[in-house]
Amino acid sequence: MKLATFNVNGINGRLPVLLRWLAEASPDVVCLQELKAPQEKFPQAALREAGYGAIWHGQKSWNGVAILARGQVPLETRRGLPGDPDDSHSRYIEAVIDGVLIGCLYLPNGNPAPGPKFDHKLRWFARLAAYAAELLALEVPVALVGDYNVMPTELDVYKPERWRDDALFRPEVREAFRALVAQGWTDALRALHPEERIYTFWDYFRNAFGRNAGLRIDHLLLSPALAERLAAADVDRAVRGWEKASDHAPTWIDLADVAPRRRPRARSAARAATR
DNA sequence: ATGCCTATTATTAATAGA
Numbered sequence: 001m002k003l004a005t006f007n008v009n010g011i012n013g014r015l016p017v018l019l020r021w022l023a024e025a026s027p028d029v030v031c032l033q034e035l036k037a038p039q040e041k042f043p044q045a046a047l048r049e050a051g052y053g054a055i056w057h058g059q060k061s062w063n064g065v066a067i068l069a070r071g072q073v074p075l076e077t078r079r080g081l082p083g084d085p086d087d088s089h090s091r092y093i094e095a096v097i098d099g100v101l102i103g104c105l106y107l108p109n110g111n112p113a114p115g116p117k118f119d120h121k122l123r124w125f126a127r128l129a130a131y132a133a134e135l136l137a138l139e140v141p142v143a144l145v146g147d148y149n150v151m152p153t154e155l156d157v158y159k160p161e162r163w164r165d166d167a168l169f170r171p172e173v174r175e176a177f178r179a180l181v182a183q184g185w186t187d188a189l190r191a192l193h194p195e196e197r198i199y200t201f202w203d204y205f206r207n208a209f210g211r212n213a214g215l216r217i218d219h220l221l222l223s224p225a226l227a228e229r230l231a232a233a234d235v236d237r238a239v240r241g242w243e244k245a246s247d248h249a250p251t252w253i254d255l256a257d258v259a260p261r262r263r264p265r266a267r268s269a270a271r272a273a274t275r
Numbered sequence: 276a277t278g279c280c281t282a283t284t285a286t287t288a289a290t291a292g293a
Binding site for chain 1 (some may be wrong): 278281282284292293
């Protein structure tokens with residue numbers, strides 16, 4: 001299973017980019033963030049024509065998340081993160097696809113910090129951590145993927161000193177991310193590329209992409225059962241250079257298929273047959 | 276400390292992003 005996350009920064013303005021990338025990369029599952037479109041303006045027909053079923057949670061102007069699956073409609077298991085009934089932002093949607101529980105998230109940006117927006121970010125992070133612990137306890141294959149708005153370490157920022165007081169890099173959010181991963185999750189890109197400078201976002205300002213002034217803020221966290229299957233991970237950074245590009249690039253992993261498991265009876269019968 | 280760019284919404288400017 002090729003599983004990707006892509007903050008599209010406006011799904012309608014970005015539709016040609018999204019469709020071109022889907023055709024070229026052919027991912028099996030895609031988590032999208034920042035739809036910036038109300039529920040009824042999601043381009044379901046165009047995506048269906050491209051071969052993808054979808055579930056989505058839109059919102060006027062901002063936020064918005066979706067999950068696409070090639071050749072099937074994702075089986076939705078949740079929309080909205082538990083823990084705050086007053087949370088009106090569309091920032092979490094979840095589905096089961098081919099035996100994998102996939103949570104698609106868009107963590108609040110949190111700037112300016114300190115301030116109410118930063119407090120909101122930390123509260124949202126705490127709710128995510130509480131829910132993530134519940135998912136881990138299920139001991140099933142789970143992927144929590146999306147735009148976390150956090151650079152986990154100095155290796156994930158082109159110029160750490162410039163970002164030290166920013167809501168994406170302050171010690172509180174780095175610690176929140178570290179503690180989340182320490183529950184038992186695997187940061188897929190970092191696991192396969194421990195030393196490499198990898199970015200998933202480049203600002204529109206100051207020719208950031210041309211200078212490779214990037215940030216790694218889009219992450220795929222895998223439960224232990226899924227981490228065993230991790231075979232490849234990368235960023236389709238060329239997409240950031242396309243006409244009318246999002247400021248994020250698609251970030252993806254490849255998960256090996258599960259070996260077909262025989263029933264115990266069948267296995268002992270097979271063993272007896274080879275004796 | 277702020278603009279630089281880009282998108283959406285609503286009326287030519289404000290807000291948010293990161």
